[in-house]
Amino acid sequence: MIEFLQQNIYTIIVLAVLIIIVALIIRSLVNKKGGGCTGDCSSCGGSCSSAGGSKYMVKTTLAIDGMMCSMCESHLQDAIRANFDVKKVKASHQKGTIIIISKHRLDEEKLKNVIRETGYTLQNIQFELAM
Incomplete structure (x- = not known):
């Protein structure tokens, strides 16, 4: 041997x-890829809320029906900023989407309610990790 x-x-x-x-x-x-983390701190053991913070952000993509112009974009962006702690919001009436960057996953039911209250139709929500 x-x-x-x-x-x-x-x-x-x-x-x-x-x-x-x-x-x-x-x-x-x-x-x-986040090791399976979905941006919801409970899914990753709360590591995103540690003292050092996380390098990961959550990208939320909303598919919206009814946006016709830049004023529609502004109205929705303002509603989202007023109701959620977000880093960035970008609406596009041409694409029919809103991209939101936040530290944590946004509450899906609250998102639905906020969009409904603005008079637009939320067609789809997608969550993914962003750096």
Whole structure:
């Protein structure tokens, strides 16, 4: 056994280094995707609310029916800012979407109510992690 190890020590070292590199690459890819975190602090064990904060933000995409002009965009952006703690809101009447960037996942029911109160129709909500 010792003779085998002595004869193949370089091969063993190279294989060990390759295994470590592959493991680090896989870990890096999992971390970039948030490791399954959905932006809801309860889904990731509350790590986003730690003292250092999180590098991850939540991107919420709303599909909206009824926006016709830039005034419609402003009306919806103002309503969202007034009801949620957000970092950025960008509405597009041409695309029929609102993109919201926030520290935490927004309450889906509250979003539905806020949009309904503005007179527009919320067709879809998508949540994803953003950096």
